[in-house]
Amino acid sequence: MNFRFITYILGWIFNFQSGFLLITYIISLFLGEKSGNAFLISAIICAVTGAIFTYKKPSNKAFYAKDGFTAVALGWIVVSITGALPFLISGEIPSVFDALFETISGYTTTGATILSDVEALSKCMLFWRSFTHWIGGMGVLVFVLCIIPLAGGNNMHLMRAESPGPSVGKLVPRVNSTALILYGIYTALTVAECILLLCGGMSLFEAVTTSFATAGTGGFGIRNSSMAEYSMYIQNVVAVFMALFGVNFTIYFLALVKKPKEILKSDELKAYIGIILIATVVIGFNIRSAFPSLGSAMQQSFFQVASIITTTGFSTADFNLWPSLSKTILVAIMFVGACAGSTGGGIKVSRIVIAWRNVRNEIASFVHPKSVNITHMDGKKVKKEVVKSINTYLVLYFIVFVVSVLLISLENYSFETNFTSVAATLNNIGPGLDQVGPMENFGKFNPFSKCIFMFDMLAGRLELIPMVILFSPMLWKKK
Known part of the structure; x- marks a missing residue:
């Protein structure tokens, strides 16, 4: 393990975090809010720490997969702790556990909150919450790799450890160029949504924060009612962009280089669109009696399906009150999640498709033992x-999920609350059902349960392996 180089990488994360905090401080000056001083203090702390860690570049540049996983896991813990400082210093979220929960929820783009009154926060704090979504959506290390090459030819270990999906490859030969292309697409889509929201009558502050939360598929709203108070036009714009940010960003790259045939070959994209369409239609018919017309029911259905499958977590209605069939479908697509290589969470559509086809082939081999079945x-x-990595992921996912539900159940909430609260955090969604429904929050849980949720949010965002490895005794044993 190259601890010196990992420390060097963490130093750069401190440096960039200082820059993010400073941006928010500058915005607080424009807003005329004194609570913004908390961002300046936090930025100075990060800058000093980063300067110490990066003062001397390590001579040993050997960097392997386990180093990449460790650096990414520690890096996300660093941004979570430092990102919580403004809440604590300003006193707007005085509890350490609550501040950490809110920050981890922001960076992991989960969108679960401990706040019962979001609108009580100052505007600069609301901006910071949404900004953490945008930073965490594409990945902290991916952002750093856009600017500087950290590990020479081994940068791919960092990108693979942080990027969602069963496999990650380069779009172009250089990893930092790949990262730059990804962030270019990410920024362009964010700006496009922001412009359309401004056209719908949103203020600049609302449009920017909503676009950040949509782009990162995070779902932190700046109103207590989430998106319910906005016009149907704004809701539709947000719904469409939630679905767009749930698409593998490689698809957009292929569109830019004009390779439509490659796009049409994407089985994951077809399955993703198919799931959204089927779920929207079924739920729309199931809830039609609760709305003035079938059209409005379909609109609400599409918004909620897009929000849940992309793990954004915005809401326009209390789906906790919807019929059992609709709630069951929403819980099911919580686990499916968005496409690999998107900003969404969940198991990922590609894993589901490959796992299903692998199971189908195994069944076929029992029926026809001499047949050769290839996935x-x-x-x-x-x-x-x-296939092996997917099977390992699914088994590990099941173990983490079951253990988390068991530990959360110690608080004696309903099974529906326990089950969906873990589903909402491990899949980086935000709202669940019952006591963690779209109109509720996670503030009622005790510190122990919040720690479980925080681990689940980080593990879910980093695809389990980096966080599990970090807590594995084998990693720290000297050979």
Whole structure:
């Protein structure tokens, strides 16, 4: 383990975090809010720490997969702790556990909150909450790699450890160029949504914060009612962009380089669109009696389906009150999640598709023992290593989920609350059902349960492995 180089990487994360905090401080000056001084103090703390860690570049540049996983896991813990400082210093969220919960929820783009009155926060704090979504959506290390090459030819270890999905590859030969392209697409989509929201009558502050929360598929709203008070035009714009940010960003790159045939080959994209359409239609018909017309029911259904499958977590209605079938479908797509290589959470559509096809082939081999069945994705053979990694992920996911539900159940809330609260945090969604429904919050849980949720949010955002490895005794043993 190259601890010196990992420390160097963490130093750069402190440096960038200082810059993010300073941006928010400048915005607080424009808003004329004294609570913004908390961001200046936090930025100075990060800048000093970062300067110490990056003062001397390490001579040993050997950097392997386990180093990448460790650096990413520690890096996310660093941004979570430092990102909580403004809440604590300003006193707007005085509890350490609550401040950490809110910050981790922001960076992991979960959108679960401990706040019962979001509108009581100052505007600069509301901006910071949404800004953490935008930073965390594409990834902290991916952002750093846009600017500086940290580990020479081993940068891919960092990107693979942080990027969501069963496999991550380069769009272009250089990793930092790939990161730059990804963030270019990410920024362009964010700006496009912001412009459309401004056209719908939103103020600049509302448009920016909503676009940040949508882009990162996070769902932190600046109103207690989330998106319910906004016009149907604004709701539709947000719903469409939630769905767009749930698409694998490689698809947008292929569109830019004009390769439509490659886009049409994407089995994941077809499955993603199909799930959204089927879920929207079924839920729309199921809830039609609660709305003035079938059209408005379909509109509300599409918004909520797009919000849940992309793990954004915005809401326009209390779906906790919807019929059982609709709630069951929403819980099911909580686990499915968005596409690999998007800003969304969940298990990922590609994993579901590959796992299903692998199961189908295994069943076929029992029926026809002499047949040769190969799992394909996008017209290509899926490597055994990928299938193995997916199986490992699913088993680990199941273990973490079950253990988390058991630990949360110690508080003696309803099974629906316990089950969906873990589903909402591990899949980085935000709202669940019952006591954690869209009109509720996580503030009622005790510090122990909040720690479980915080671990689940980080583990879910980092695809489990980095966080599990970090707590594995084998990592820290000297050979």
